[in-house]
Amino acid sequence: MTYSAPVADLALSLSAAGHDALRERFFPELDASTVAAVLDAAAVFVDEQVAPLNRSGDRQGARLTSDGVVLADGFAAAYQAFVAGGWNSLAAPEAHGGQGLTRGLASALSEMLAGANLSFSLCPMLTAGAIEALSLLGNERQKTLVLPKLVSGEWTGAMCLTEPQAGTDLAALTCRAEPDGPGGYRLTGQKIFITFGDHDATDNICHMVLARLPDAPAGVRGISLFLASKHLIGADGSLGERNSFSVVSLEHKLGIHGSPTCVMAYDGCAAELVGEPHKGLAAMFVMMNAARLQVGVQGVGVAEAARQLALGYARDRRQGATVLGSGDGPIFDHPDVRRNLMLITAKTRAARGICLMTAVLADLAEQAEGEEAAQAAARQMLLVPIAKAWSTDVGVEAASLGLQVHGGMGFIEETGAAQLYRDARITPIYEGTNGVQAIDLIGRKLRLDEGAAMRALIAEMAQADAPGLAEGLSALSAATEWALAHPGADALAGATAYLQLAGDVIGGWALAREAQLAGSEDCATLARFYNGQVLSGAAGLAAKVMQGAGDLTAWSGD
Known part of the structure; x- marks a missing residue:
């Protein structure tokens, strides 16, 4: 199993998410060359020291001894190298020993860690939640004696x-x-x-x-x-x-x-x-909201790892006569295999865009003032359950499709595809199941300020130069108005469909922004493909949202 941190894709997604404008306004010392240097250095560390432990860590596992828990071979040393490199403190407050960089950069690092080794990435993620809580709520002793040690990673x-x-x-x-x-x-x-x-x-x-x-x-x-x-x-x-x-x-x-x-x-x-x-x-939700975004990022990381593994296999494996190439090419040239690979790629990039957009909004809410800060905070709150649930669903889907691309070899542990599927499956469950995220979105976040945050987001997306987005936006707008008018069981019955619809549309918007920024035919092709394969189902999802709870109420379970 191999993994290579997707530095160029992360840099593009950060820029499309508004990271450049954010750092120019509020992080003037963080210029473009520094961002590039951080991403490059993180990729080297992750590829060389974390990714090689993924397979062996899965096989050996952590174990409980009379002296406590012992991690799989190499994990403790890799963690110490992680700390020594300053990676744990990237976005932590400078007042407590952190580097004070952006959450966007920290999320990019988190994705690399998760793609390389999901098990390893969980340790710094939990520490980050504790840092958030103590930074906001800790007393003087906790901020003086505990917080700096957590920030450093000691x-x-x-x-x-x-x-x-x-x-x-x-x-x-x-x-x-x-x-x-x-x-x-x-x-x-x-x-x-x-x-x-x-x-x-x-x-x-x-x-x-x-x-x-x-x-x-x-x-x-x-x-x-x-x-x-x-x-x-x-x-x-x-x-x-x-x-x-x-x-x-x-x-x-x-x-x-x-x-x-x-x-x-x-x-x-x-x-x-x-x-x-x-x-x-309330204190728990300080930790939980930080963790929920990072779990979404983990979904993106696993999806990217599955994409790389499946794409590499499809380019090497020859099986049957192909129709998209010379006729005797690799399985990459079978239409359905290439469709699966394009779907994995498009959805992975869309999920990355949603997560990095949410991270940038978190920084903007903290750094800006007045109405701008309030609007950024409202949109960030709206996006957190979508980033967590939609992105982790994408991670599972990508791992499943990646396994399918491998065929029977994917079901064999040695290829690594099975591990990605097994690892990914926890992400829609922990830090609040995706059903809970959907309930939070439609039952609480959508209704704050009577739907103003979602309506503003839909209006902004409608201004994008992305014709294929129109059908999705129409469906999302209709489902939003229906949900706002039907509180209680009727809305909750369609909560999962609503979250999927919102993620599909916002993900399409993220892809359109990347395509416009990159100006490349590959990005434009992926955006068009996404519109046809994903956003074409928006009307059906809206219908699911608006079905109501009548049938759920009537069914006895027999």
Whole structure:
């Protein structure tokens, strides 16, 4: 299995997403040559040190020993090289030791990591969520002693939310936090599905744990967020004795074998409050929203890896008489094989465009002022569930189509196509299933300010010089107005179709912008192909949205 970071495609997509205008206004030290140098250096690191561990990490996996979790061979050393190269701190705040570069660049790096080795990429992704939370909500001690270590990557972070009885429904969580007297807390309970909850790549791991205080009200309004460190942190920042939480077991999973998914037990472990009591849900969403975008980026990374693998195989493999070439060429010259490859390529680029657009908007919302910042924030909020769900669906589809291009050889583990499919399948599930993202989009994000953000986006897309986009925009506009007029079960019944429709159309817009910017026939061809193969189904998706919940209500399940 080979992977080569798609530097040129990432650079084009960044520019089309508005990254050039953003950096010129708000990051003047980040000129075009610096962006190119960062992308090139990241590609060298990822291709040489991370990608070679993907196959071996899948085969060996992480393992639980008496001393804790041991990562697959090479993972810890690669992580240390990642930290030494400054990659963990790329977009973190300068005030806490970060480089203060753009989220767009950080997302480009995240895509490279995910494409090269999805299991490896999960560790820095979880740390980034902890950095976001402590940057916004941490107290002075946490910002002084903990945050710089997370930013540098010397320590890693883990999000500890889910419990056996409380997955999406966090109102059901029972992990307890008891005051210890001196101002700290003691946590007791169990968490499951904790990615990189323990490992041997760093000396310390900071768990961000949701738990309930003794006086907590029922439901999600009674959740608080706590920081529990693997080793106790002294007043001078030094590490002390081992805290009282441990790994009960590692999950046996379909894919991402190189990433340890831990069942954690907290046995009265020392912890400190992050933010205000009973405000943990809002704190969780600070971490979750950052993670959701990066999961979408992971979907793009896997899709790109599948594209490269399938394209390489199709250009080498000869099977049967072909019609698009000389008649005895590779399977690339079979129409259906080439159609699959074009669909993978077009959707991968569309998903990349959506994710980088969302990252640029996050920076714009933070850097701009007044109405401009508010509009950027509103559009970013609208796009996050689309970036997460649509892009991860694309990742699974691309991995599946890539396996299909390989034929029977794709079903054999040695080709690597099967691993990509197994690894990709988790991305539509974690950080909120894609069904939850669809509900969030149509039930909440769309309705903020009575649909103003989506209507503004549709109006802007309508100004694009992309004739093939018109049919999709008409369908999206009709579905949007119907959904706004039909709250409740009727809208929720069409939530997944609405998110797919929105992703299809916005992805087509992203491709059109890239084609216009690049001025190349290949980009224009892909945009036309996407319009014919994807946007031609927009009216059908709109019909699904507007079908309502009547049949769902009537069906008994028999």
